[in-house]
Amino acid sequence: MSVRPPPLAKITRPRIRGVFPRERLFGLLDETRKYPVTWISAPAGSGKTTLVASFIDTNKIPCLWYQVDEGDADIATFFSYLGMAVKKAVPRKRKPLPLFTPEYLQGIPTFSLRYFENIFNRLKPPSILVLDNYQTVPAESDFHEVIYQGINAIPEGINVFVISRHDLHPALVRLRINGLVKMFGWQDLRLTLEETAGIVPLKAQEVPSKDVIKKLHQAADGWVAGLVLMLEGMKRGVEPHLFGKMAPEEIIDYFGNELFNKTEQEIQDFLLKTAFLPKISIKAAEQLTGFSNADRILSALSRNNYFTERHYSIEPVYQFHPLYREFLMARARETFSPEALSALLHQPRFHC
Numbered sequence: 104m105s106v107r108p109p110p111l112a113k114i115t116r117p118r119i120r121g122v123f124p125r126e127r128l129f130g131l132l133d134e135t136r137k138y139p140v141t142w143i144s145a146p147a148g149s150g151k152t153t154l155v156a157s158f159i160d161t162n163k164i165p166c167l168w169y170q171v172d173e174g175d176a177d178i179a180t181f182f183s184y185l186g187m188a189v190k191k192a193v194p195r196k197r198k199p200l201p202l203f204t205p206e207y208l209q210g211i212p213t214f215s216l217r218y219f220e221n222i223f224n225r226l227k228p229p230s231i232l233v234l235d236n237y238q239t240v241p242a243e244s245d246f247h248e249v250i251y252q253g254i255n256a257i258p259e260g261i262n263v264f265v266i267s268r269h270d271l272h273p274a275l276v277r278l279r280i281n282g283l284v285k286m287f288g289w290q291d292l293r294l295t296l297e298e299t300a301g302i303v304p305l306k307a308q309e310v311p312s313k314d315v316i317k318k319l320h321q322a323a324d325g326w327v328a329g330l331v332l333m334l335e336g337m338k339r340g341v342e343p344h345l346f347g348k349m350a351p352e353e354i355i356d357y358f359g360n361e362l363f364n365k366t367e368q369e370i371q372d373f374l375l376k377t378a379f380l381p382k383i384s385i386k387a388a389e390q391l392t393g394f395s396n397a398d399r400i401l402s403a404l405s406r407n408n409y410f411t412e413r414h415y416s417i418e419p420v421y422q423f424h425p426l427y428r429e430f431l432m433a434r435a436r437e438t439f440s441p442e443a444l445s446a447l448l449h450q451p452r453f454h455c
Contacts, residue, residue: 114187115191123302124161128291132158138284142267143266143287143288144269147328147361147362151292159233165192165229166233169184169188172240175240178211186200189222193225193226200222212252215248216252219253228259228260230260231264232261232264233264234265236267237266238268242273247274251275294326294330302331307337324424326424326426332354339351372392373388373397375434376392378435379447383422384419385418388421401413
């Protein structure tokens with residue numbers, strides 16, 4: 104088959120400038136390289152791609168960067184584009200990688216293993232293969248089996264960094280059981296107060312006081328994009344004391360365009376109704392929404408880093424990120440009629 108050349112950005116490492124160096128996380132990433140694979144998963148806007156790109160730049164590690172997208176669900180396309188990425192990263196190797204042709208459809212695991220062995224033989228240790236935006240490939244695609252086989256081919260001195268909004272794909276759980284994958288998640292990526300204080304001067308029009316920086320840090324709750332978007336709001340004159348009570352336009356637009364508008368209608372309704380609960384138990388969510396599968400919905404939201412945290416007590420309790428909760432409550436007030444909203448808020452759950 105004929106495959107058009109991929110957009111240059113698909114096979115090019117992002118160029119990072121004016122970024123606060125997160126030395127704390129650089130040290131953690133160094134530790135994860137004891138494992139063949141580091142799986143970096145966190146919500147949108149958590150700084151995953153920026154972190155990995157700046158870590159590679161700072162340490163001057165040879166890198167093959169591949170931007171995954173929905174088109175990679177067609178594994179023939181994936182093999183072709185990845186081959187182009189390898190050729191760009193290692194131009195001195197003139198012999199092309201094998202082509203995935205129809206006769207290999209019955210032997211995808213074997214072809215995948217040999218293909219990745221060929222790739223890794225071309226990379227000089229230490230090198231890193233980065234698969235960015237992994238979550239964009241549909242769960243049912245053979246792509247995940249291809250990656251499983253490829254990971255099994257990783258030699259000493261080569262690492263794979265997978266960047267995703269979602270946790271480990273079920274097809275890859277075997278790798279974690281076998282000790283081949285190190286998870287690097289939202290709790291690792293969350294900004295510390297010191298990191299917030301380091302980022303603010305790079306993004307602010309005027310450097311605010313320490314007290315304002317602390318308020319910004321508390322409102323962002325460790326979320327990089329939230330911090331940056333609040334600073335953008337301040338440039339428009341939004342007062343810092345309002346953060347935590349109302350989300351600025353930039354954050355409303357971000358959540359709407361990046362997450363909420365892409366969510367199924369049923370889940371949107373679930374989110375809008377449960378947003379009024381500071382903490383969400385499964386029983387309360389079922390009573391409030393009428394959804395008998397609230398446990399499955401909440402678990403999936405948490406597992407896929409949908410700004411939903413799971414806390415453990417006698418039973419699971421979930422909590423939305425404070426800025427996301429503000430967005431959802433604002434959207435609910437726009438979506439529901441005054442009568443429907445009043446009926447929702449006067450349910451017994453809100454008066455217990």
